[in-house]
Amino acid sequence: MSHIDSIRKDFPILKREVNGKPLVYLDNAATSQTPQQVIDVIVDYYQNYNANIHRGVHALSQEATDKYEQARIKIQQHFNAKKTHEIIFTSGTTHSINIVANGFTSLIKKGDEILVSAMEHHSNIVPWQMLCERTGAILKVIPMSQEGELLMNVYDDLLCDKTKLVFCNHISNALGTINPIEDIIEKAHAVGAAVLIDGAQAAPHIVADVQKLDVDFYTVSAHKICGPTGIGMLYGKEEWLGKLPPYQGGGEMIAEVTFEKTTYADLPHKFEAGTPNICGGIAFGAALDYMNEIGFDAIAAYEHELLEYATQKLLEVDGLKIYGTAKNKTSVISFNINGIHPYDIGTILDKLGIAVRTGHHCAQPIMDFYKIPGTVRASFSFYNTMEEVDVLVEAIKRAKNMLQ
Numbered sequence: 381m382s383h384i385d386s387i388r389k390d391f392p393i394l395k396r397e398v399n400g401k402p403l404v405y406l407d408n409a410a411t412s413q414t415p416q417q418v419i420d421v422i423v424d425y426y427q428n429y430n431a432n433i434h435r436g437v438h439a440l441s442q443e444a445t446d447k448y449e450q451a452r453i454k455i456q457q458h459f460n461a462k463k464t465h466e467i468i469f470t471s472g473t474t475h476s477i478n479i480v481a482n483g484f485t486s487l488i489k490k491g492d493e494i495l496v497s498a499m500e501h502h503s504n505i506v507p508w509q510m511l512c513e514r515t516g517a518i519l520k521v522i523p524m525s526q527e528g529e530l531l532m533n534v535y536d537d538l539l540c541d542k543t544k545l546v547f548c549n550h551i552s553n554a555l556g557t558i559n560p561i562e563d564i565i566e567k568a569h570a571v572g573a574a575v576l577i578d579g580a581q582a583a584p585h586i587v588a589d590v591q592k593l594d595v596d597f598y599t600v601s602a603h604k605i606c607g608p609t610g611i612g613m614l615y616g617k618e619e620w621l622g623k624l625p626p627y628q629g630g631g632e633m634i635a636e637v638t639f640e641k642t643t644y645a646d647l648p649h650k651f652e653a654g655t656p657n658i659c660g661g662i663a664f665g666a667a668l669d670y671m672n673e674i675g676f677d678a679i680a681a682y683e684h685e686l687l688e689y690a691t692q693k694l695l696e697v698d699g700l701k702i703y704g705t706a707k708n709k710t711s712v713i714s715f716n717i718n719g720i721h722p723y724d725i726g727t728i729l730d731k732l733g734i735a736v737r738t739g740h741h742c743a744q745p746i747m748d749f750y751k752i753p754g755t756v757r758a759s760f761s762f763y764n765t766m767e768e769v770d771v772l773v774e775a776i777k778r779a780k781n782m783l784q
């Protein structure tokens with residue numbers, strides 16, 4: 381990226397040191413860092429117009445309501461949703477998925493089948509298992525290859541008239557695989573099944589066009605795209621959101637309440653019980669503005685260069701094995717070094733100022749598939765540099781010499 385130096389200046393945290401070394405932040409798949417432009421929006425909210433929204437007649441409340449609803453429109457436009465009320469603010473992907481899984485309780489019956497991919501994050505497994513326990517539906521798994529690609533021929537065989545729902549991530553957090561979601565959605569629709577795509581890892585790299593994809597539900601966490609934690613979105617087609625019952629009861633989500641009966645508010649408020657994360661929603665919009673200013677095409681192209689360079693350099697390390705070698709993948713590299721526990725490598729890298737993630741990455745079935753306890757995961761963002769890749773590789777060599 382030609383203006384990488386000026387981009388890095390936007391992120392105050394990148395100037396800090398960890399253990400006396402310059403921070404090399406390579407845990408972007410867990411959470412991204414926050415640029416000053418988004419921090420300023422958060423500070424501005426609390427300094428100038430902090431107020432509860434929607435029902436207030438006073439100026440601050442109206443200002444906060446306008447900014448919050450403007451953010452919803454920004455998100456709608458970014459993901460090309462047809463209607464603004466198809467964007468539900470949630471606390472993040474986990475919350476979004478739980479809204480849908482809970483809502484399907486009354487729409488699913490015993491013996492119905494739910495398909496889930498073999499490379500899901502726990503948050504796209506556990507809510508469906510709970511749904512199956514409640515309803516007697518059956519969870520079936522679309523398997524994957526050693527390279528970390530879904531076996532689409534098996535998917536074809538699994539789909540049948542009993543299939544009611546299909547869940548898959550757009551991009552795997554543990555392997556970086558970009559899944560063929562267009563195909564997955566089209567084939568699921570052909571048997572009448574609804575599809576939820578977990579876009580938590582895709583949103584930082586790709587702009588999903590929900591209308592073009594014709595996806596029924598799409599989920600995002602703002603903290604993966606330079607926004608704050610505790611805010612995200614559930615996109616749902618109006619027809620589906622209309623059918624699903626509310627997830628939580630409380631203020632904001634009602635039309636009228638008496639002790640005899642409550643009627644629910646229209647979309648999107650039906651799914652937004654209680655005082656929302658107002659500042660977070662506004663900052664979510666600001667984060668999208670920030671990333672769009674840089675441009676998702678430029679981001680994807682640069683991250684691909686980082687991926688290629690890092691893959692090549694890491695494979696030069698004797699005994700290093702990369703898990704997830706799909707043809708179509710993003711800038712996530714999961715690896716292990718012969719005979720060394722991933723945690724030990726991560727601990728030494730931390731001492732050298734390098735932040736990576738170690739463990740099962742909330743995707744234990746993937747680790748079971750490879751018969752490993754976990755991996756070291758380096759995940760790169762558009763603000764990382766080739767020099768940081770070199771620092772990582774040298775540090776890994778050092779760790780390896782110390783541990784072997």
Ligand code: PMP
Pocket residue numbers: 409410471472473474475501503504549551552553578580581601742
């Ligand atoms: N799905 C995927 C693919 C993820 O990477 C994550 C976050 N690690 C989640 C779901 C859950 O997101 P959150 O914790 O923000 O709800």
